[in-house]
Amino acid sequence: MRLDIVTIFPEFFSALDVSLLGKARAAELVETNVHDLRDWAAIRADGTPDVHRTVDDSPFGGGAGMVMKADVWGKALDDVLEPGGVLVVPTPAGVPFTQALALDLATAPQLVFACGRYEGIDARVPEHYASAGFRVLEVSLGDYVLNGGEVAAFAMIEAVTRLIPGFMGNAQSIVEESHADGLLEYPSYTRPASWRGLDVPEVLMSGHHGKIEKWRHEQSEQRTRERRPDLLSPDLLGPDLLAP
Numbered sequence: 001m002r003l004d005i006v007t008i009f010p011e012f013f014s015a016l017d018v019s020l021l022g023k024a025r026a027a028e029l030v031e032t033n034v035h036d037l038r039d040w041a042a043i044r045a046d047g048t049p050d051v052h053r054t055v056d057d058s059p060f061g062g063g064a065g066m067v068m069k070a071d072v073w074g075k076a077l078d079d080v081l082e083p084g085g086v087l088v089v090p091t092p093a094g095v096p097f098t099q100a101l102a103l104d105l106a107t108a109p110q111l112v113f114a115c116g117r118y119e120g121i122d123a124r125v126p127e128h129y130a131s132a133g134f135r136v137l138e139v140s141l142g143d144y145v146l147n148g149g150e151v152a153a154f155a156m157i158e159a160v161t162r163l164i165p166g167f168m169g170n171a172q173s174i175v176e177e178s179h180a181d182g183l184l185e186y187p188s189y190t191r192p193a194s195w196r197g198l199d200v201p202e203v204l205m206s207g208h209h210g211k212i213e214k215w216r217h218e219q220s221e222q223r224t225r226e227r228r229p230d231l232l233s234p235d236l237l238g239p240d241l242l243a244p
């Protein structure tokens with residue numbers, strides 16, 4: 001996979017080499033390129049130089065904050081996006097990022113993360129690339145607002161790259177982890193068997209794999225009921241609710 005990140009804070013992603021991507025094996029599976037959006041802002045749309053390399057401007061219609069300029073993003077993404085590349089735009093206004101989406105994106109030949117700052121990117125940017133035939137995903141990590149897309153992109157990059165076949169040593173751990181079967185993962189324990197008066201559940205010491213598997217599934221269901229009932233309810237936003 002080719003991984004491209006466009007941001008006004010390229011130094012933010014130097015940590016990528018330290019995290020999961022640092023491993024030699026990972027280096028073969030993922031080619032990472034970080035781009036400074038301001039490199040495409042040095043020349044204005046009218047051809048005159050912009051020493052400030054401006055990437056934002058006031059919103060049409062008024063309102064607080066600034067919006068990132070479509071013409072600058074367009075020049076950058078024209079250079080970075082390859083045919084078949086997927087444009088991922090982290091935003092609080094996006095579709096939920098899920099383990100299922102991470103698995104889907106792990107098969108893409110290229111992911112391009114467009115990290116917005118300020119109030120976000122001019123809405124015509126995702127619109128243009130979608131109409132140009134690219135898969136474009138405006139994706140939310142959760143219902144909160146960050147100062148920019150970089151932190152969200154970093155999280156999504158880690159969630160996706162670890163699912164690339166061959167990336168993680170132990171493929172079995174990927175199958176068993178939380179959300180893999182739509183439930184939260186069961187509680188885990190290791191030595192000592194007794195710690196501060198708390199003992200590891202007996203069943204896990206029984207060596208009876210059928211009982212252990214049953215107990216773990218029950219624990220996953222109980223945890224999901226208690227912490228994430230939303231994962232258990234039927235699809236509330238069914239087609240009828242969303243369809244016009």
Ligand SMILES: O=C(OCc1ccccc1)c1cn[nH]c1
Binds near residue numbers: 141142145146149150
């Ligand atoms: O804040 C986020 O992205 C940065 C961003 C992008 C566009 C406008 C404002 C902020 C975010 C929150 N959940 N997922 C992403």
